[in-house]
Amino acid sequence: MAVNKYSDDELYSMLKDPKTKEKGFKALLAQYGRGLYWHIRRIVIGHDDAEDAVQETSINIWKNIDAFRGNAEQLKSWIYRIATNESLQVLRKRTTFLQSVDDLGEVLTEELTTENPLDSEATERLFQEALLKLPTQQRIAFNLRYYDEMPYEQIAEITGKKVGVLKTNYHYAVDKIKSYLKEHA
Incomplete structure (x- = not known):
């Protein structure tokens, strides 16, 4: 249809x-x-x-x-x-x-590796683990900008955050993801 x-x-x-x-x-x-x-x-x-x-x-x-x-x-x-x-x-x-945010990360990482075998390739898993390590606001800014390809102005409307804060969150997220991938690759 x-x-x-x-x-x-x-x-x-x-x-x-x-x-x-x-x-x-x-x-x-x-x-x-x-x-x-x-x-x-x-x-x-x-x-x-x-x-x-x-x-x-x-x-x-x-x-x-x-x-x-x-x-x-x-x-x-x-x-x-x-x-x-x-x-x-x-x-x-x-x-x-859960007792702590660290426990949440462990639970979500376990879901990533067991939920769908097609998504469990090493690189994808590492990338997802890196995303899970990000603070929530950085992860949201990264997801909306990277995956949904939204302009910062639209992300600002969605999150209620200022464009400058979103740019900072996005760039910190990118740096943290790169560091995590280098460290664990």
Whole structure:
């Protein structure tokens, strides 16, 4: 089944019209669902947690779309902000059950090596381990910039951080990843 590709303007119009809101929501999820999943997955690491966060993100989008006061150009940033917040919520819940952040890193590293054999190549595993060692804000800035190829201005809208802070977080993340890879390669 072919998925219709709508512009953000078309999606926005459909979501704001009560007659086409449901169709617009389905189209929005069809267009952004995969990207949201991977954005969330890179933050929470585990597939099950990512699926849960995607579900919660979808629910929050549906519940709050009428309250969205932005324009079509801000729609993607708004959606990614919800997804980022849901991802952070998953991490907060997880850390309440673990004794320290170091334990969280160990659990997530174990998930990486056992969850999907296709992802367990040595280089990919090392890269993912390096990402797990990053502080949360650096990891989010890195993921949005590197994987999602977002401009800093859009990342600022999503995270609520200043562009300068995001650039610093991104560059520190890159340096830490490089160091980790050199050290463990």
